[in-house]
Amino acid sequence: MKKHGKQMSRQSSIEAATDFFENGHFLSGLRDLVAIRTESQDPQFRNCLEHYMSSVIADKLRPLGFDWQIYDNPDPAGVPFLVAERFEDRGLPTVLIYGHGDVVPGMEDQWSNDLDPWAVTVVGEKWYGRGTVDNKGQHWTALSAIHCLIADEGRLGFNTRFLLDMSEEIGSPGMHVFCRQHRHVLNADVLIASDGPRLQADRPTIYMGARGNLNFNLRARFRKRNFHSGNWGGVLKDPVIRLSHAIASIADSNGRLLVEGWRPEPPSPAIKEALADCPIGGSDDDTSVDRDWGEPGLTLAERLYAWNSFAVVAISSGDSDNPVNAIQGEAIAACQLRFVVGIEPKSALEDLRAHLDAAGFDDIAIEPNHAVDLAATRQDPDHPWVEFVANSIEDTTGQPPVRLPNLAASLPNDCFSDILGMPTVWIPHSYPECGQHAPDEHALAPILKEGLQIMTGVFWDIGNALPRP
Missing domain, CATH: 3.40.630.10 (Zn peptidases)
Known part of the structure; x- marks a missing residue:
């Protein structure tokens, strides 16, 4: 024409x-x-x-x-x-x-x-x-x-x-x-x-x-220096083990969020409809997604665009390239919550504190880090x-x-x-x-x-x- x-x-x-x-x-x-x-x-x-x-x-x-x-x-x-x-x-x-x-x-x-x-x-x-x-x-x-x-x-x-x-x-x-x-x-x-x-x-x-972005550190600091793991192993708390279990209490082994208050309202019918035509992955160059990771009962698009996700973006204690036989004095994890509309960052940290305390991890500190938070x-x-x-x-x-x-x-x-x-x-x-x-x-x-x-x-x-x- x-x-x-x-x-x-x-x-x-x-x-x-x-x-x-x-x-x-x-x-x-x-x-x-x-x-x-x-x-x-x-x-x-x-x-x-x-x-x-x-x-x-x-x-x-x-x-x-x-x-x-x-x-x-x-x-x-x-x-x-x-x-x-x-x-x-x-x-x-x-x-x-x-x-x-x-x-x-x-x-x-x-x-x-x-x-x-x-x-x-x-x-x-x-x-x-x-x-x-x-x-x-x-x-x-x-x-x-x-x-x-x-x-x-x-x-x-x-x-x-x-x-x-x-x-x-x-x-x-x-x-x-x-x-x-x-x-x-x-x-x-x-x-x-x-x-x-x-x-x-x-x-x-x-x-x-x-999605919004909430950044924070989790720190297990039990002593100012390290102690020989042979002489003291079994009677000193290991900060790496404690921190690992605290992190495991936040999300299960398949990434499902376990913190009360971190789980948003289910996607509305309008959001579900909008995401129905949103395939995730599939082309030759795309990263292979893990289909069993995240919130069960949601499509991949709903997990990615309409749900919250927790990630540990860095974790450190000791020197993995040159380890010594010692129980570390502290361990730290840099963490991130990506969140959708309806979650307030301040409340999210309060919910995390309450969750860790209830789970017996009151010795794990929640600290701000240098990253800037962004709203959803x-x-x-x-x-x-x-x-x-x-x-x-x-x-x-x-x-x-x-x-x-x-x-x-x-x-x-x-x-x-x-x-x-x-x-x-x-x-x-x-x-x-x-x-x-x-x-x-x-x-x-x-x-x-x-x-x-x-x-x-x-x-x-x-x-x-x-x-x-």
Whole structure:
């Protein structure tokens, strides 16, 4: 069927995005971003974080008609924020875009075939490099879509604000306070951002929130030094054994939560319906899931997106590489509760304290750790903005996106949904086996190409097809 008018204009913009990708402009820009060693966990790279904002990203924003400013972070543990704005007309809707330019450590000595994490290496459809998916490649996709629209249309048809966070990998310290203090420069009708993976590589995905993240340590400290295990074994409490049994009381051998108060309300019919079309695993590149792990009676998708999970992310006592015959003085476990809407972090820790005491583990301390906690958020999968974005993606790709009420992982979505009070729609441009937070992080070129087409279509629709009041 021949296309006319607005539909022809939309297709023209998407073709411009396709050309931008296929002619190497997208890859060239991504190489500029990945080359900057923006490790937020290492203070020695603070100047790289600031250079990424004030020079590299600023140089990408300037030709797009953005005015930008760098704001101090109210938390000294964090890095300043960049806020940019492209204003077209007071009567137009405003879209807030969020991205983070910091990355986890490069892990240089662990990459395959001596790959350089600070350069984009193309191997077939895989583009290797730290930040190619988390999150440089994802916010570059949004900025590239804006470039393509302006180049093709000469306008966007909406106002745009862009918030760049350079401390996300250390929990975005200061961001909640910053959003409260600067509502006037961040206010928008909707957040449209990209982070995390699609459900599957070949399935466009959107999600509208995230599970929360509660971090804490469990510590068994019984004495200030170690004691010879032959001379004292059998009469001194072993902190490793005590801590192990305490952890075992929190979740059974199949990962089912045992703490009263940590088990959320069963997924509602609406959530069950939304997750019914969400297969977990199945492609050749996907991690094999353990189908008997977690809460029985729930589907894999319900366990991942609509239930809580407990993890021990690190545990230590003594030196396993060079053990000595001694009963250790203490043992410590860094723990994490990923939780859905309905669980309050403070109450969750109180529930854990009561559980450990009742189980006879009053000698196990619960302590805060350095990790930043994040709240759980979730939005109605049938929200008008969700419907609008989903329809746009289907128009572009020919298939409806999977709608996840929330991401299984955590991110500072509550800054936007709760503090700034706007609907949030996330469109990820990665896939589950991307190597995020690991050696060999990589993007799939077909996903980035389709992601650029998707974002161009969504932005075109906001500027041309969004119903006006």
